[in-house]
Amino acid sequence: MNKIIKTKSEAETRAAAVKLAKTLKGGDIVALIGDLGAGKTVWVKGMAEGIGIQERVLSPTFVLLRCHEIKRSGIRNKELGIKQLCHVDAYRLKDALALESIGINDYLGAPDTITVIEWADRVEKLLAGKKVLKIEFGFGKKEKERIIKISNV
Amino acid sequence: MRILGIETSCDETSVVLLEASGGLKAPKFRVLKNLVSSQIPIHRKTGGVVPEVAAREHVGIIVPMIINVMGKLKPDLIAVTAGPGLITSLRVGVDAARILSVVKKIPLVGVNHLEGHIYANWLTTKKQELRIKNQDFFPALCLIVSGGHTELVLMKDHGKYRRIGATRDDAAGEAFDKSAKLMGLPYPGGPEIARLAAGGNPRAYEFPRPMLNSDNFDFSFSGLKTAVRVFIENHEANKSQFQDVAASIQAAIIEVLIKKTIWAAKEYKVKSVLLAGGVSANKILRQYLGEAIAVELPKTSYHIPPMEYTTDNAAMIAVAGYFHAARKKFSNPLTLEARAQWEL
Numbered sequence: 001m002n003k004i005i006k007t008k009s010e011a012e013t014r015a016a017a018v019k020l021a022k023t024l025k026g027g028d029i030v031a032l033i034g035d036l037g038a039g040k041t042v043w044v045k046g047m048a049e050g051i052g053i054q055e056r057v058l059s060p061t062f063v064l065l066r067c068h069e070i071k072r073s074g075i076r077n078k079e080l081g082i083k084q085l086c087h088v089d090a091y092r093l094k095d096a097l098a099l100e101s102i103g104i105n106d107y108l109g110a111p112d113t114i115t116v117i118e119w120a121d122r123v124e125k126l127l128a129g130k131k132v133l134k135i136e137f138g139f140g141k142k143e144k145e146r147i148i149k150i151s152n153v
Numbered sequence: 154m155r156i157l158g159i160e161t162s163c164d165e166t167s168v169v170l171l172e173a174s175g176g177l178k179a180p181k182f183r184v185l186k187n188l189v190s191s192q193i194p195i196h197r198k199t200g201g202v203v204p205e206v207a208a209r210e211h212v213g214i215i216v217p218m219i220i221n222v223m224g225k226l227k228p229d230l231i232a233v234t235a236g237p238g239l240i241t242s243l244r245v246g247v248d249a250a251r252i253l254s255v256v257k258k259i260p261l262v263g264v265n266h267l268e269g270h271i272y273a274n275w276l277t278t279k280k281q282e283l284r285i286k287n288q289d290f291f292p293a294l295c296l297i298v299s300g301g302h303t304e305l306v307l308m309k310d311h312g313k314y315r316r317i318g319a320t321r322d323d324a325a326g327e328a329f330d331k332s333a334k335l336m337g338l339p340y341p342g343g344p345e346i347a348r349l350a351a352g353g354n355p356r357a358y359e360f361p362r363p364m365l366n367s368d369n370f371d372f373s374f375s376g377l378k379t380a381v382r383v384f385i386e387n388h389e390a391n392k393s394q395f396q397d398v399a400a401s402i403q404a405a406i407i408e409v410l411i412k413k414t415i416w417a418a419k420e421y422k423v424k425s426v427l428l429a430g431g432v433s434a435n436k437i438l439r440q441y442l443g444e445a446i447a448v449e450l451p452k453t454s455y456h457i458p459p460m461e462y463t464t465d466n467a468a469m470i471a472v473a474g475y476f477h478a479a480r481k482k483f484s485n486p487l488t489l490e491a492r493a494q495w496e497l
Contacts (some may be wrong), residue, residue, distance in 0.1 A: 059327060062324075
């Protein structure tokens with residue numbers, strides 16, 4: 001997948017994430033890249049909604065990693081074997097060492113887990129050689145406009 | 154009894170020796186020795202806590218700190234933060250406490266960090282006496298605000314908590330920190346924004362107050378980052394406005410916190426409101442919440458922790474541990490685990 005989408009509001013960004021999440025399968029890794037306020041949190045909330053997670057998606061900035069279990073999996077999740085969304089935030093990190101020490105490799109690419117990593121550009125080494133869906137957030141001309149570049153790496 | 158308290162949930166290593174007496178009915182606490190080793194100077198360089206560095210720092214200093222605080226004395230109880238927090242940091246404190254508990258045969262209590270923050274309200278200083286009287290205290294509403302948490306917790310009795318509202322994304326302290334980062338201010342951002350805000354006009358700019366009028370007690374602070382970023386970009390040249398910007402950001406965060414707290418206090422007909430967590434050091438929040446309660450709920454008592462116990466500290470963990478021990482709730486040192494996502 002290689003495409004660029006333009007969203008005009010937070011709601012549109014979220015809707016795009018919901019739509020994309022519905023195409024994901026277990027083991028997929030989604031890397032989010034973009035500045036503070038670019039829309040990464042909104043995107044993860046949308047992804048969680050698309051996958052069928054009902055609990056709140058808290059910022060993992062302080063704890064680095066939060067896993068959200070899918071409590072009531074729909075037919076699709078069952079077929080694809082998706083059991084949880086692992087939400088990682090590398091905002092405070094310079095490299096992948098800290099994530100490795102808390103066991104990120106148990107989740108990354110695990111067949112029952114979708115992993116989404118905010119500030120993925122800060123932990124590039126962790127993702128080297130892995131199949132990753134990269135999503136880059138840029139700002140449009142207008143205040144609420146976002147240019148979102150989606151590519152397979 | 155004498156309690157050894159240990160707290161390593163994030164970037165402060167803190168060890169305390171606390172004298173506690175009075176049981177559940179008339180609890181009294183006196184801090185005998187309190188050591189805090191802050192890593193803020195280290196983390197300032199990187200603009201935030203670096204977990205690996207934090208854990209290494211904890212490992213290096215925890216044993217000498219415990220020895221220093223304990224001296225030759227054998228405490229009657231060990232209380233340690235077991236979560237929530239940074240797992241690599243938590244483990245250092247928890248494992249030290251477990252080993253000490255087994256080897257010296259001292260009872261152990263694993264304390265929830267948020268519960269610790271609530272119990273900071275029972276600590277006293279020369280400036281601030283204990284105003285909590287057990288009769289007419291419960292049910293209490295606790296507003297817990299820190300870098301990692303923003304929660305409204307209904308406390309029906311010691312150890313009985315119910316979360317009635319919480320942030321859906323970023324914590325209030327995180328909103329302070331990340332806004333500060335966008336403004337180019339040093340870490341930790343909360344105190345920097347508060348300092349600048351003191352000289353600014355809180356009504357100068359209108360920043361969003363998400364969920365202010367929503368039909369629940371939840372919060373959302375993530376959108377504030379976007380608003381601050383846009384503002385900074387559009388006003389790049391004019392750094393003299395920074396005081397007004399800081400004051401306006403602070404006002405946006407605090408207004409939502411206060412409004413929801415008052416509303417929840419009315420809804421649940423609480424007898425007291427407690428402020429807790431690192432952001433409870435914010436003087437404007439302390440003052441304005443107190444004023445709002447005095448006006449809207451004159452019969453409700455209002456409690457704030459002493460300034461020096463607002464940030465992470467082991468004294469509050471020891472106090473919480475005392476209330477557990479008073480109810481005979483102990484942890485097994487062989488099985489106590491650090492839990493990064495432990496909800497109150």
